[in-house]
Amino acid sequence: MPASHPPPERQCTAHRSGDGERCKNWALKNMRVCRYHGGANGRSKAAAERRRAEAVVDAQARRTLAALGAAPVENPLVALSQLAGEVNAFKDALAERVNELSNIRYSTDHGEQVRAEVTLYERAMDRAASVLGTIARLNIDERLAAISERQADAVIRAIDAALAHAGVTGQLATEARQVAARKLRAVT
Ligand SMILES: [Zn+2]
Structure with a gap:
């Protein structure tokens, strides 16, 4: 392990094959994984280059917007x-x-x-x-009111974490998750 512990956003996201725990080594620059978990292979390098290029374009677009004094459209x-x-x-x-x-x-x-x-x-x-x-074509009212599928997934993950923390496992946890999913679908 390196002496300095990487911040969460710079940690390798791979899981160790031995015990299945998160690796948490330093991810390589612009990458999500460390050198031991594929960070050095060609595909990872290409993905890192794409993310770097996207970040440059994104920064340029934001500077242009700032110069125009236009607030970006959030929604x-x-x-x-x-x-x-x-x-x-x-x-x-x-x-x-x-x-x-x-x-x-x-x-x-x-x-x-x-x-x-x-x-x-x-x-x-x-x-x-x-x-x-x-x-009218976009069903804008419904979509503004709807919780997105991604938000729902995030909520389910939070519920899972809360259940695990409370020591709720097995059938009970599965049922709790199903109740939450039904409630979320009702507002979707
Ligand atoms: Zn790793």
Whole structure:
């Protein structure tokens, strides 16, 4: 064992063949495993290079966003919902303007013209229809309310750990896990 104990995120994730315990040696740079657990082979090196390249692109994208002063979209479904609200409010504001017009057409040297408010209102209606159509296709309300499968998995793992800690094993643990899974599925 090395003198310095690696932090959890730098520990080798492989399990020792002898006793099945986690290895916990230092993982090689940009890798999840140590030299004894495949860290030195070609596939691991290729994966490490891919992760390194992705980290570079990710950092570049974040710098670009920061320069634009744009906050990254954490949840596209929430962002789409907000956009729909704004588009709809804009459409309603234009509808009021159109209602206030006494004539939707006016005369110019080039003949009759439709007022700009009417054109903008029509465009806003099209845009609102398109955003609302997108939301309807995505089942956005259901998906916003749903707990994702990954979150459910994390919850199940936490329940397993809690059961193990409490000394609950065997049939009792299996049943407890099934009850939790059923409850999670009910909100999915
Ligand atoms: Zn290892």
